[in-house]
Amino acid sequence: MLHGPNLNLLGSREPEHYGHQTLEEIDEAIRSEAARLKAEAECRQSNHEGQLIDWIQGAGRDFQGLLINLGAFTHTSVALRDALAASKLPAVEVHLSNIHAREEFRRESLTAQVVWGLISGLGARGYTLGLTALIERLRNDGKETR
Numbered sequence: 001m002l003h004g005p006n007l008n009l010l011g012s013r014e015p016e017h018y019g020h021q022t023l024e025e026i027d028e029a030i031r032s033e034a035a036r037l038k039a040e041a042e043c044r045q046s047n048h049e050g051q052l053i054d055w056i057q058g059a060g061r062d063f064q065g066l067l068i069n070l071g072a073f074t075h076t077s078v079a080l081r082d083a084l085a086a087s088k089l090p091a092v093e094v095h096l097s098n099i100h101a102r103e104e105f106r107r108e109s110l111t112a113q114v115v116w117g118l119i120s121g122l123g124a125r126g127y128t129l130g131l132t133a134l135i136e137r138l139r140n141d142g143k144e145t146r
Helices: 023-036 049-062 071-075 078-087 125-139
Strands: 066-069 091-095 117-120
Touching: 023 125, 049 078, 066 078, 066 125, 091 125, 117 125
Parallel strands: 066 091, 091 117
Antiparallel strands: none
16 A cells, blocks of 8 residues: 555544545454455555655565555646556556545546546545455456456
8 A cells, every 4th residue: 555645634624625544444344354355455655756656666566566655746736647557557547635626736646547446525435445356356367367
């Protein structure tokens, strides 16, 4: 799980859009869901685009898939889009709020074209739903297409 900029402020930042759960609570739910599915999840957060790129580029060595919420970088970063495409890992993009019901600039995801799935607007539950779908895909030996 890679969390992008400002997600460390969850619980206090614009709860009308992002809810009241903290990042730590969301990460715990992700790890619990992974354990329930007999898998492992590692959660990381950075406010720095380059750090997120480095993690994506290195993910293929240690991980089978990616669950991502790149925050505002979703709408602005060609570099993150390219890193995801180059990783060749199946990825699920998650957004707490419905990006299509928000400001115009949030409605386009530059990364959506290179991820396997996208969940938007289901709040914190979107993370565990995305993780479940990703694990199911991996257990199907990648028979589903990207």
